[in-house]
Amino acid sequence: MAAVIEIKNVTRTYKLGDEVLNALDGVTCVVQSGEFVAITGPSGSGKSTLANIIGGLDRPTDGSVVVDGQDLSHVRDRQLSDYRNKHIGFVFQSFNLQGNQTAMENVMLPLVFARMKPRDRKARAKECLEAVGLGDRLKHKPSQLSGGQRQRVAIARALAVKPSIILADEPTGNLDSARGEEIMKLLKALNKQGITLIVITHDVSIARQADRTIQIKDGKIGRG
């Protein structure tokens, strides 16, 4: 199986006044295509920073990040944005849906930036919402949906552009355990279909479901 994500000696430092904070300190790891990897670690360990760098939301201070053969460490905003648009599906702990828009409109948002035709957008968004079991909630706004349903909309949005990687940052953090279980089931099903799944979590029961766990502590990879 070809390596999709290759991270070599990645460092990410933040400057807070005079203090230099090493969020990531020489991280090297590889994630294979179709793998389900859990990134765990205590809060402030740098796991979110690693996820952001993989997702193209952040850039390493040093080191290289290669995803699907594309080096992300030195590309321009334009390429990085297109990379996020085409390769990554984000799922956030707090869903991050547009409150004033319907489920359909939320799912269509990435497709708008992908310059898809309106008719195709609608078809694709409907398809994705049906895939997450919300075929009957197309016109609902987030406020009319339960927490679990909201996260499903977010997953449908992540799926819309047919990404090769889904990056889920504490996807069950705001849900009760039953809903959380459902969401994990859904994500695992997507992983079975071939999408690389990276879940950032500090929940051991979720980490245990993964093929592999990458543990981060003080910006360094520990033993998983």
Place this chain on the structure above:
Amino acid sequence: MRFADYITIALRNILRQKLRSGLTIFAVVIGATSITIMLAAVFSLKGFMTSQFEANGTFQQVAVSQQSDITWDDHNRGGNCQDCTKLSDDLATKIGTTPHVVGVARQTYIGQFQALQYGNQKLRIEQMVAYDANDIIKTQILAGRDISVSDTTGVLTISSDYADKLGFKGKYDQLIGKDVSLQTQGWYTGVGSDPLQAFKDQQAWFSSHPGADGRDYQPAPTVLTGKIVGITDANSEHTRVRVPLTWAHGMMENQTAQITQADQDAAQAKCRTSRVPNCSTQPVPSSVSVSDELAKQGYSSFIVKVDESSNAAAVAKNIRNTYKVGAADAESEIKSQLAIFNILGLVLGGIGGIALVVAAVGVVNTMIMSILERTREIGVMRAVGARRRTVSLLFTFEAALLGFFGGVLGLGVGYGAVLIANPIINKQLSTNNITSSNIITLPIWLILGVVGLTTVIGILAGLYPARRAAKQDPVEALHYE
């Protein structure tokens, strides 16, 4: 992102905060409305005045006067001076042969008349004028006819404000053919005066006022009668009486009692035969000498008609240099008068511009507020693939739309104001006997200009907020509370 999507999303965001967007647009509307109304009014009035000048051929005219430093505006004042070239008939003929000159109207002002009387109503004469009836100086006739070449004496036209004062407002026709009296000053010596009688009157006054100061003597005024043949538009020439040029010659004559040798002989003979002691040998004149003062002094001014208005300036220069007289074309003068409208337009437009600057500040404020509120949303957009440029454009579109709507609404309000103003102006002008229809127009350049301006202002106002939105770090934005 597709163009239509920018518009859709920007529109949706504007509609999301209806009150705030509405107030922001309202500020733009105020600026756009004031600019629309002010510029439309100023430029329409300017155009109207220009067309009025063009209609009466003013641009094709050159005013000639004795003073070499004449401007067009001065020609009505005329005036004489000692060392100046006299505006004689001969000069008029010569100027008539100048290249590009089509014709010359000789013009003079008659200062000897004080009052115009109709029935028992007496009106002060402000201005009495005579000029060639060759259609170079155009007059707007409201009733009757203009003075014509065949008129010699005894006819006149009066301006409509006189007719109004005489109580003929709206029924000018009834004045046509009516006789009015023209009353002179006491020392009048022109046609109709009787210098022999005046001499006798003066002698009689002195003998009845022995030792009196001659300056206290007031001779009796002369009264001439003229028939009204036409009423002229007071808007082009107000408080004005016009008579034929021939009559003007008569009015300006100097008739003086002439004491001949025979008169002196007669006086001495009379004394010799009478037995009265200290017999006065004061002779009594029996004949009158007449001098044509108008011919002697020259005309107040000439109005020279030129074939093309573009030649007017050159002809004026030519006349100035050749005959050492003053000559001015109307165009430069009128242009400088119309320049007032340009200045007015700038000033008023500037006020509207200030309103727009204030509106722009409102747009900046609204956009910054909206970007702060939507920080997280911007983060999500960036996460799902929006480029910096896309975010920037999205907010620029939003600001541009605020400006655009403000401009369109402002034009609408301005158009409404024009619809209300035009009938009022029409009515006002028609009471002044100017037929006009809807003077104030909204030219296409103004419509496009106003909407374009407010849109550009919106874009400029959106530049900084849009940049700020685009520069936002997506990771921070996603965690913004």
